[in-house]
Amino acid sequence: MVLSMERWVGKVAVVTGASAGIGAAIAKQLVEHGLLVVGVARRKERIDELAKTLEGKKGKLFAFKADISIGEEIKAAFAWTTDNVGPVAILVNNAGIHYRTTIIDGDVEAWRKTIDVNLMATCIASKEAIHIMRKNNIDGHVININSILGHYIFKLPNLDIYPATKYGITALTETLRLEINSLKLKIKVTSVSPGVVNTEIFENMDRKQFDLVKNCMLNPEDIADGVVYALSTPPHVQVHEITIKPVGEDF
Numbered sequence: 230m231v232l233s234m235e236r237w238v239g240k241v242a243v244v245t246g247a248s249a250g251i252g253a254a255i256a257k258q259l260v261e262h263g264l265l266v267v268g269v270a271r272r273k274e275r276i277d278e279l280a281k282t283l284e285g286k287k288g289k290l291f292a293f294k295a296d297i298s299i300g301e302e303i304k305a306a307f308a309w310t311t312d313n314v315g316p317v318a319i320l321v322n323n324a325g326i327h328y329r330t331t332i333i334d335g336d337v338e339a340w341r342k343t344i345d346v347n348l349m350a351t352c353i354a355s356k357e358a359i360h361i362m363r364k365n366n367i368d369g370h371v372i373n374i375n376s377i378l379g380h381y382i383f384k385l386p387n388l389d390i391y392p393a394t395k396y397g398i399t400a401l402t403e404t405l406r407l408e409i410n411s412l413k414l415k416i417k418v419t420s421v422s423p424g425v426v427n428t429e430i431f432e433n434m435d436r437k438q439f440d441l442v443k444n445c446m447l448n449p450e451d452i453a454d455g456v457v458y459a460l461s462t463p464p465h466v467q468v469h470e471i472t473i474k475p476v477g478e479d480f
């Protein structure tokens with residue numbers, strides 16, 4: 230199998246949650262591979278800052294401010310992308326949140342927000358992107374940043390509703406793939422499931438929890454490498470699932 234990013238040069242990618250962590254690392258690598266990347270997040274200024282550091286690279290990073298827990302803002306992001314950059318060829322559903330409470334004592338509004346950002350936004354963005362790909366005859370690629378917690382549950386404190394949203398991503402990825410197949414489209418769907426990655430998502434973790442994982446973490450770039458691998462495969466090859474864990478991770 231010959232791996233190459235050449236077919237994506239000059240094409241448009243939308244990356245949600247590009248203002249930090251894994252999303253920022255993915256946006257950076259896609260720009261370095263020559264893509265026109267629209268980074269979507271609430272902290273647009275952070276994406277603007279990242280874009281400045283990428284000036285002179287093969288591709289370009291654009292920033293769009295949106296709260297993806299609001300469906301209309303997701304739609305606005307795709308409309309702006311189509312009008313100002315071009316039709317989307319790659320969607321990376323990356324943005325995610327985790328409040329780290331419990332099911333028994335957690336806050337219902339926090340759960341709702343988690344479902345909206347982690348799961349509903351992925352559904353809405355995928356719908357928007359695939360409509361645009363179909364309209365423009367683009368054999369595109371949807372990448373869902375999942376988690377090992379989307380495949381099995383292990384003993385970590387305060388998991389709350391987060392694994393339920395990631396199990397939803399596992400189901401959504403496969404359901405979407407079947408729909409795409411039944412429509413005979415050539416759009417690929419890949420789930421990328423990281424173990425622990427050193428990002429700001431752990432900022433609200435208490436010390437005891439953090440000590441459980443701090444010696445065994447991936448870097449955001451490791452996940453971006455996995456995304457680029459899935460995108461680099463030839464048109465007839467589809468990577469369904471990539472699990473990426475740090476060596477020595479116990480769960």
Ligand SMILES: NC(=O)c1ccc[n+]([C@@H]2O[C@H](COP(=O)([O-])OP(=O)(O)OC[C@H]3O[C@@H](n4cnc5c(N)ncnc54)[C@H](OP(=O)(O)O)[C@@H]3O)[C@@H](O)[C@H]2O)c1
Pocket residue numbers: 245246247248249250251252269270271272273295296297298323324325326346374375376377422423424425426427428429430431
């Ligand atoms: N870190 C890990 O150990 C790990 C492991 C497995 C899976 N993951 C998954 O990887 C993905 C990225 O996580 P990360 O670790 O890189 O987290 P992070 O550093 O906290 O970054 C989260 C990103 O999501 C964006 N986001 C959150 N709420 C949003 C909203 N309402 N609207 C728009 N954007 C929003 C944030 O942007 P703004 O705040 O600027 O809006 C930020 O760019 C998530 O799906 C997460 O579940 C992470």
